[in-house]
Amino acid sequence: MTDQALPISHGSDWRYRLGEHYGTLLALAVFVIMFAVYALKYPTGFSADMVQTAASKGVLLALVAVAQTFVVLTAGIDLSVGMILVLCNCLASYIVIGSPVMTVLGIVGVLAAGLACGAVNGVIVIYGRLQPIVTTIATGAVFFGIALLLRPQPGGDVNEDLADWMTGQLPGGIPTAAVVLVVIMLVIWVPFRKSMLGRVVYAVGSSEQAAYMSGLHIRRAKFAAYCLSGLLSAIGGIFITFVTYTGEASSANANAYTLNSIAAVVLGGVSLFGGRGSAVGAIFGALIFRTIGDLLFVFDLDPLWQPLFLGVVLLFSVCLGSFRLFRIRNRLELFG
């Protein structure tokens, strides 16, 4: 009996798999189309330099978007990702410098700081039982305050050899940043997604009570999600230091990264209600967000109109999900 009760066999569940990755695939398709248009309209045509410029801008937001994804998957939200990024940027401008050994130790230190920030968020949300949105607003203020303590004025330095390598090209014109992003995803996201921990994160996001009733370790999973979010934000912080060569406690930057990370996550097909989507989609969401700005540039739009246009495109793209309303049979489903 039990064998017949489990009719799932690998190979015939492609419909389910397609449904699960629908958002990610859609984001990939939209990005490919937009980038193709951009490359065609680009003054000097498709070139390694063009890809590299696009990659440096895109990878930064992509890292923060992946950070945001971990928490959003648990049906939470992390409004402190931008602040952790800025804090790690300021910290990196002190310690990611000197001999290769010192630099590596410095990077480890910054990553540990990001992990600690995420752990603080996790402990307050899980054991303090406060709502993630309010908690991360408050902890974000603390993280930004510490960043300001570290760097009251912009300044500092970074290991320039490493920075130039990270923001440069590998042989063959492939941007290093993109390769590093792929490596980070292979080291962090893929094992996470395949592990029990990753499954529990998805389960918590779908229904925390059902996950609890199934005897899953929901606290451990949520804690891991917040820690990984802090870690990814820290990687973003190190990367921004490589791009700018300085540390700067800028609240405008921090807020922009936080808000853009939410937009990127949504564009990438991750549900804000939790439990659906993937970090790969979020990366394409981030790349889409950056490409919109680039498209406005190559189409020679009046610079004054660009912010408005960017806003309208963003608004329109988040409304695309509303097409599901046409499939609703019962008005009650509206309030699901």
Add this chain to the structure above:
Amino acid sequence: MTDSPTSAKSGFPRSFLRSIDPAVATAFACILVLLLIAATTNPDFLSPEYLLIQLQSASFLAMMSTGMMLVILLGQIDLSLPWIITVGGMMSTAAAGWGPWGPAVAIPVGVLCGVIFGIINGIGVAYLRVPSMIFTLGINAVAQGFMIMRTGGAAPQDMAPDSMHYLATGRFLFGVIPNPVLVWIVVGAVIVFLLRKTVFGRAIYAIGNREAAAYLSGISTQRVVVAVFAISGGLAAFAGTLLAGYSTKAYQGMGDPYLLPAIAAVVLGGTSILGGRGTYIGTVAGVILITLLQSILSVIRIQGIEITEAHRQVVYGIVIVAMLLLYGRGAKVTA
């Protein structure tokens, strides 16, 4: 038996005590403690003039938090606050430059622009069913785009007319009570009436608890949501006109520092961020608490250490978390 409703009616003090929300009581207690701590360093913190000035600056935040509270009661959030404030400020000062009638229509024009953005917010959330967190974020970007477009090519008037300046800084009543405080009292009274005595107010709480149930009870929930976002937008823009009047000038980014304090004030006042629970008196307490905290942190001196913006941010964040841990904790997840 002492817990039965009949016995509770008999004793006035007991029923009064029972009607007090512990969160609101804690918030007011925190205000007192804060003032007393500050007074030990400098007695001037208890002077009527200082307290009046605090109330005056609190009333700007209060306009924003009032709208935010209504939205949060629905179980939604309005992240378009910063640039709707700016829209209110910049459009009203621009309208003031429209000929002889300009100063008279300045404030209504500013508020109207906020209401329009609010209605779009409401349509997106109620009819298109986009999560409010991302839709209002998009409206924030659109409002920012509009303002950059408007002020980039041409230079509309950005100086506040005397009427706005008077509303934000004057003291109409006996020359004692600042005008914004009077405005706050009027707006607050209207909101309390709306929430407690009208069908509309009941509907807001009902939708915040469970929208499907509210819909099945015959409430046209989508219209209520649009109306609430419209009120929120209007109040945010009105706060913008007051701020422009206060500083005599409207400028880009004038609303940016207010988003987080506005949300924090509502939550510190005991309103559930999940919606459906909360009182206006709590929001009043939250607004005063946040304003006092910011003010005291900016003037207090500790010997030997220079207090900078950095310290202020750290203390501000820690205090908010600590207060929420006192009374804002959610329920444990169980079956």
